[in-house]
Each structure stands twice: as structure tokens, then as C-alpha cells.
Amino acid sequence: MSKQSVLVVDDERDIRELLTITLGRMDLEVDAASNVAEARQLLGENAYDLCFTDMRLPDGSGQDLIELIAEEHPDMPVAMITAYGNVDAAVNALKAGAFDFVSKPVDIKVLRNLVQTALRLSEERRNSEESESTPIGSRLIGSSTAMQQVRTTIGKLARSQAPVYISGESGTGKELAARLIHEQGPRAGAPFVPVNCGAIPSELMESEFFGHKKGSFTGAHADKEGLFQTAHGGTLFLDEVAELPLHMQVKLLRVIQEKAVRPIGGRGEVSVDVRILSATHKNLAELVEHGHFRQDLFYRINVIELQIPPLRDRGDDVRELADVILERLSRENGESRVSLSDEAYAALRSYTFPGNVRELENILERALAMCEGDTVQPDDLMLPDHAPRTQSAPGAPAAASTSAEAAPPPHNSDQPLDDYISNLEREAIMKALEETRYNKTAAARKLGITFRALRYKLKKLDID
Structure with a gap:
């Protein structure tokens, strides 16, 4: 198996020799050039796994060489050698396509780390020529x-x-x-x-x-x-x-x-x-x-x-994301797959999603708990413009209660509202479970929610 090779381009003889010795001790073949012209000639005659180039060269700049390598040898990582503290040069080199940079005086440990990382990249590129056509980040x-x-x-x-x-x-x-x-x-x-x-x-x-x-x-x-x-x-x-x-x-x-x-x-x-x-x-x-x-x-x-x-600028990605999220949630809950109705999809498509994908996940997790069949309807989503309708007995006020016992305890202003609501839900669920001897189906019926919604709340409230 042939050794991996490195091209070093620097007009300072001491730097060339330091890099040649250090890289040679890493079992690498090293060619050295003192200017852009020599570097061009060597690049035309040989294939390298990595290139180091100084920023300032007698007949040009390292920036020119980086741009040349990026255009003609795109699979070769190139690192810039910069003067100590020259941040501008390092940033410009990276923007031009440099893999990384190393500052003078060269720290041998930093140099070795950089070389090892660059050579891993070079080897991966050779071993996966089809990677450009492979979808990245499934x-x-x-x-x-x-x-x-x-x-x-x-x-x-x-x-x-x-x-x-x-x-x-x-x-x-x-x-x-x-x-x-x-x-x-x-x-x-x-x-x-x-x-x-x-x-x-x-x-x-x-x-x-x-x-x-x-x-x-x-x-x-x-x-x-x-x-x-x-x-x-x-x-x-x-x-x-x-x-x-x-x-x-x-x-x-x-x-x-x-x-x-x-x-x-x-x-x-x-x-x-x-x-x-x-x-x-x-x-x-x-x-x-x-x-x-x-x-x-x-x-x-x-x-x-x-x-x-943002999700609102991603068109039909909403449906694609929703399908994947619902499939995952159904699988995690051990239930048959639930899908979106066309009306529910239309509601999601017209929603602005200020919380983006994270909000979509929360909406669908809640909808999965609230829907009664295998299809999510608009009301299950509980979006601001699609709030679920509350059902009241004929002739009775929608939100009124005549039972003094049904009134919840007053909210303590020192207690976070989310904790207060969670405690009310926990008490109501525990009471329903006790009254039905822990029959979850009966408890869900007593609470006026679906069995799936009860399972969701038990998990959310960490009730065993």
C-alpha cells in the first residue's frame, strides 16, 4: 500500500524543513515547493492527499493557490500557514476553501492533529466517489x-x-x-x-x-x-x-x-x-x-x-414532516398508524408555525392523543383558528357550573400556571381511576376524553 503524500509550499527554508521532518515521522511522503510556480508544476505531476501553503509567497499568494486547488483538485484538503495572530488571513483562507490553518511558530502537536483529521477526510473522499449523488442528512x-x-x-x-x-x-x-x-x-x-x-x-x-x-x-x-x-x-x-x-x-x-x-x-x-x-x-x-x-x-x-x-417557507414539507412524525409517535405508543385528514393538512398548511418544526411535533403529539379514530381532524390539532368546540347540554351555559364542589381551588400567584393546571389534571385523573378501580377505559369515559388522550396524559404527568 503506497504512503499518503503531502505538498508543502513555503518560501522559508526552516519551515519547509520542519514540516518535511515532522510529516516524514508520521510516515508520509513529502514534496516541498518555495513558490507558486513550483507548486503548480508539482500539482500537475502528482496527486497529493494534503497541501500546506504559506500566505505570502514570492510570486503570488497562498490565497491564489487555495483557489487553484479548490478548482482543479477539489478533493484535496489544503491548510494555510499564517503569521501568528493574523486572524484576517486565516478567515479569508477558510472562506476561499481552505480546510484549516496553522499559525507560525508551528505547534507540532496542533500540526499533527490537523494532519490526521485532513487525511481521514482525504481517504473518505476516495472511498466514497458516489457521495455527491447520495442524499446527505436523511x-x-x-x-x-x-x-x-x-x-x-x-x-x-x-x-x-x-x-x-x-x-x-x-x-x-x-x-x-x-x-x-x-x-x-x-x-x-x-x-x-x-x-x-x-x-x-x-x-x-x-x-x-x-x-x-x-x-x-x-x-x-x-x-x-x-x-x-x-x-x-x-x-x-x-x-x-x-x-x-x-x-x-x-x-x-x-x-x-x-x-x-x-x-x-x-x-x-x-x-x-x-x-x-x-x-x-x-x-x-x-x-x-x-x-x-x-x-x-x-x-x-x-x-x-x-x-x-422557517417551516412556513418550506411549502409541502409540512405534510412530509407530519407523516414522519405521526408514524414515529404511533410506533412509540405501540398503536396503529394515524394519518392526517385533508382538512387537517389544509389547516396545518395555512398555519404560520412561529415555533417551526418543534411546534409541529408538539401539535401532532397532542393531536394523536385527542383524535378518536385513525385520522387526525382539524379540531384535534387545536390550532388557534381551529379550537375544538366544547359540547354542552341543550339549554345549559357552555362554560358555567352550578356545582360549588366542581370549582377548582384558587390559583396561588406564587405557583407557575403550568404546575397549577398539571396538578388539577393529576387530581382529576387519580380520582377517576380510583372510582373506576383503575379501569383506564372507564376512567377515560368518566373524564369525557378518549382512551388515547388518557394514555397521553398519564405519560405526560408521569402517573404510573
């Missing part, structure tokens, strides 16, 4: 033009190490898109670590992200790895990145640039090999304008933007 359901474009873009993003900013409304599937970018790329075998930036208390953020050493603060009883170390070799997904406080934005920017973290109480830095994906439902550019999000961090994480369209 779990991103939808045949609309918008979703086809999203899946195509995810396929391209998976072949890079560039930071990706995923934008879109709440419930559109931003985390799912991030997982697919990870799973389709060379880091698929390593951890995917999602973190909701808005769910971590500000005072614990540094410890959570970067880790800490035993005794570094009160309560630090043992060493703890941070999220960056946990995601080493894989992907760190920063969901709701707009919620990061400014002091953490500064620290995050430094970690992304240096590819190293310093645990709280640690004496030195720890190298980390992590791809950063981020997302938020907020307008990040607008937050930058108002000084709530650092422009330099925005520039660094927003190398490539992936927009996930």
Missing part, C-alpha cells in the same frame, strides 16, 4: 428547494474545518444541522458536544468551558475537564452563542485563535483540536451593532453562515 426531512439547498450546503461544510454559524428561528433544527455537519465529516468518530450558552450561570462559565484544577477555588475538590477538552478531536456546538457575556466572548476568541485552553488554576495551556459550530435565533449582526456581541468574535465564528429556513 434526517433533515423535506423535498422543498430550500431544504435541498440546505442539505447540499451541509455536504460541503462537512468537508471543511471552517467555523460555521447556523442562523434560523427557534425550532427550525439548528442543532440537527450541526450534528449532520459533524457526522458527515472526518470528525464523525470523535465527540459532538452541544452546549446551550444561555443555560450556564455566568460565574461557572469559565470552569465549564475550560475546566479547573483541584483546589483552584472553593468547591473544586478534583480536577475537571472543560467542554473544549471533552470535545477534543471532535466538534463543539455553541447553541445560543449570543447569550455569552462579553468577558467570556474575549476568552472564547482567544481559545479559537490559539487552539489551546488554560484551566482555572492551571500553570500551562492545554492544546485542543476542536471544530467550532455556533447558532442562535437572534440577529447576531444587530447585536454587534449595538455593542452586545464582539465584532472580532462574530467575524471569527461567522466564516461561513448556514441559514435554516
Whole structure:
């Protein structure tokens, strides 16, 4: 089996020799060029698995070489060698199609991690020539033009190490898109670590992200790895990145640039090999304008933007999604498959879905519990414009009760309304079950709901 090969392009002899020796020790064949002309000639004569190129070359720029390789050798990962701290050059290289970048002076450990990741990608490309025609991300359901474009873009993003900013409304599937970018790329075998930036208390953020050493603060009883170390070799997904406080934005920017973290109480830095994906439902550019999000961090994480369209802009994807969701819910509940009536579909199609796909799932889970047959009707959906009709005895007021005993206890303003309603439901269900000696069919009849609706509520309220 022939060795994998690497092309190194740099006008500094010391850098060429360092890379040649280091890569040779990794059992790789190495060719070196000192300028663009030599690189072009070698690229025309040989096939390489990876290319390193300096940013500044005597007869051109590394950017030119990256664009040439992207056009003529699209399956070859290319990494940019940049001057220390030159973020602009790194970002421009990634936008031009570079796989990743490494800064001078070259950190050997960082270099080896980059090479291993790039070569895995190069090998995967060779072993799956038909991948371009294979649908990517079968779990991103939808045949609309918008979703086809999203899946195509995810396929391209998976072949890079560039930071990706995923934008879109709440419930559109931003985390799912991030997982697919990870799973389709060379880091698929390593951890995917999602973190909701808005769910971590500000005072614990540094410890959570970067880790800490035993005794570094009160309560630090043992060493703890941070999220960056946990995601080493894989992907760190920063969901709701707009919620990061400014002091953490500064620290995050430094970690992304240096590819190293310093645990709280640690004496030195720890190298980390992590791809950063981020997302938020907020307008990040607008937050930058108002000084709530650092422009330099925005520039660094927003190398490539992936927009996930809202459900209302996805046409007939609603029916496709609904069918898949209902099939899954029916299977999970051990019931025969339930389908949408044409009228129910029309109601969903005309709904705006402010909560997007997540809201559709909630609506259908509720509808499955409320429908009496094997077909969901518009009233079962309980959409704002299709509220179910309450049935009253002839001549009786629709919502009135003459029984003082039937009146619910007053709501305590200190108790969340959802908890109050759940407690009322739990009491009514337990009473009906006790009165029917735990015959669920009879209890459902007594409560005036379907058996399926009772099963749904028992599961929701965690009643055994």
C-alpha cells in the first residue's frame, strides 16, 4: 500500500524543513515547493492527499493557490500557514476553501492533529466517489428547494474545518444541522458536544468551558475537564452563542485563535483540536451593532453562515414532516398508524408555525392523543383558528357550573400556571381511576376524553 503524500509550499527554508521532518515521522511522503510556480508544476505531476501553503509567497499568494486547488483538485484538503495572530488571513483562507490553518511558530502537536483529521477526510473522499449523488442528512426531512439547498450546503461544510454559524428561528433544527455537519465529516468518530450558552450561570462559565484544577477555588475538590477538552478531536456546538457575556466572548476568541485552553488554576495551556459550530435565533449582526456581541468574535465564528429556513417557507414539507412524525409517535405508543385528514393538512398548511418544526411535533403529539379514530381532524390539532368546540347540554351555559364542589381551588400567584393546571389534571385523573378501580377505559369515559388522550396524559404527568 503506497504512503499518503503531502505538498508543502513555503518560501522559508526552516519551515519547509520542519514540516518535511515532522510529516516524514508520521510516515508520509513529502514534496516541498518555495513558490507558486513550483507548486503548480508539482500539482500537475502528482496527486497529493494534503497541501500546506504559506500566505505570502514570492510570486503570488497562498490565497491564489487555495483557489487553484479548490478548482482543479477539489478533493484535496489544503491548510494555510499564517503569521501568528493574523486572524484576517486565516478567515479569508477558510472562506476561499481552505480546510484549516496553522499559525507560525508551528505547534507540532496542533500540526499533527490537523494532519490526521485532513487525511481521514482525504481517504473518505476516495472511498466514497458516489457521495455527491447520495442524499446527505436523511434526517433533515423535506423535498422543498430550500431544504435541498440546505442539505447540499451541509455536504460541503462537512468537508471543511471552517467555523460555521447556523442562523434560523427557534425550532427550525439548528442543532440537527450541526450534528449532520459533524457526522458527515472526518470528525464523525470523535465527540459532538452541544452546549446551550444561555443555560450556564455566568460565574461557572469559565470552569465549564475550560475546566479547573483541584483546589483552584472553593468547591473544586478534583480536577475537571472543560467542554473544549471533552470535545477534543471532535466538534463543539455553541447553541445560543449570543447569550455569552462579553468577558467570556474575549476568552472564547482567544481559545479559537490559539487552539489551546488554560484551566482555572492551571500553570500551562492545554492544546485542543476542536471544530467550532455556533447558532442562535437572534440577529447576531444587530447585536454587534449595538455593542452586545464582539465584532472580532462574530467575524471569527461567522466564516461561513448556514441559514435554516422557517417551516412556513418550506411549502409541502409540512405534510412530509407530519407523516414522519405521526408514524414515529404511533410506533412509540405501540398503536396503529394515524394519518392526517385533508382538512387537517389544509389547516396545518395555512398555519404560520412561529415555533417551526418543534411546534409541529408538539401539535401532532397532542393531536394523536385527542383524535378518536385513525385520522387526525382539524379540531384535534387545536390550532388557534381551529379550537375544538366544547359540547354542552341543550339549554345549559357552555362554560358555567352550578356545582360549588366542581370549582377548582384558587390559583396561588406564587405557583407557575403550568404546575397549577398539571396538578388539577393529576387530581382529576387519580380520582377517576380510583372510582373506576383503575379501569383506564372507564376512567377515560368518566373524564369525557378518549382512551388515547388518557394514555397521553398519564405519560405526560408521569402517573404510573
